[in-house]
Amino acid sequence: MESQQAVIERYFVADSDNSTLATIETNDDGQFELELKEKIALTHDTNKFIFKLPDENQVLGLNVCGHLIFHLPLEDGDSISRKYTPVSQLNERGTVTFVIKTYKKCDEFPNGGKMSQHLESLEVGAKVKMEGPFGLLAYIGFGTFTLKKTKIQKTKIGIIAGGTGITPCFQLVQASTLADDGLQMVMLYSNKSKDDILVKDELDQLSQQNTNNLKLYHTLTRHDDEKHGEWTGLKGRVSAEHIKQCRFPEPSSDTLIVYCGPAAFGKTVEEVLTSLGYTKEMMHKF
Template sequence: SQPAPTPTAPPTTVQTLTTLSPKRKVALPLIEKIEVSHNTRIFRFGLPTPEHKLGLPVGQHFFIYGKSKKEEGESIIRAYTPMTSDNVAGHVDLLIKVYWANEHPRFPEGGKMSQHLESLAIGETIEVKGPIGHFTYRGCGRYLDGQRAGQVKNLTMIAGGTGITPMWQVLSEVLAHPEDTTSVKLLFANQSEDDILL
């Protein structure tokens, strides 16, 4: 007679805790504000637990919802791409240039969302929803643009100011994986040397 087979435990799956939802807003508290330059900050927001990840595909962004402190009840909505990769757990970092009111004659009100974020005290929250966007970098030169998939050997990226963040996310993903041999060129424009970020 054959020995009875030894029972094996079912395979365990590790479920990643993700924060973002395309259907509902999620509140995130400001946990740190880091000054990068006279008008640029890294705003660090806490995720629901230290184990949570944002849940944002590389190359995509999410909406931030805020309230104007100047105009009672006015909602502000802007899309942002974080600096942090989706491998980071517990927090998300946003690199944001603050556009002050009355700083530029063409934009007397300045940037409503950037001023709102600058006015937040540690512990105050924003609401986020996403992911959104048409482009996703899938690694090793593979990408998805809307419904069209493709693969490239060379990537050329052009960015200005804090518009570096989507490019930074893709570049970081390429550099984090030695098997990704995609060649990347980045042209990064700024008004002055002091405005060069990262």
């Protein structure tokens, strides 16, 4: 059997000193470029983006739950910046993989999303400006997290994700499950409709692999049985009732609830958790 140290080195700290982020040359703003190696359409509005690392033997060097910032320079000299967390394991060598949903133009949002539409338009070979690593919370295995570089130990984890906010949560679930490190996790993932659920197959696979320690629930906020087909999961926005129904860990010094999603979603989650007695020390927003 692999020692705990070997498991940590494989799933949580993979070769961090010799990683791309530790060694790549950056411009004066700390930015570097990665080349798009492959773009694979997953659904009508979601693509997998595989970027090439400069050295095929290197890992990216991001912690579990960490993110990069992508920068898009605009014609007027300004630029826009958005956060993205890879879905690849941190020991992936030579490439890093993201799953990114395109916020397309629609009646509700006539302009759609700036960065995600730009990314969707990219051809293989295009370069994207990035910066990192970022992220205040990192999971380093066996219940140990670093929060602003201070180690904390938590073994009962609640995870609440909204839409594209799934990826840092997915990183945590993926690493803990593959390492089989015994972290107890309950995850509630909220989306508008079934079609909006990102990395669904991967999540289902992880929950089948980790039946003892991972309980996965979905809620849909705009599901209509007639339009979208039958749905037996939860419905409606994340609520105190959902948290109780999913048997999230009770507030305690051993509990950490992490969450990520659009701003309004984050506000709702914080209100719900506070109403149930979780303190600020028990919550972390990615």
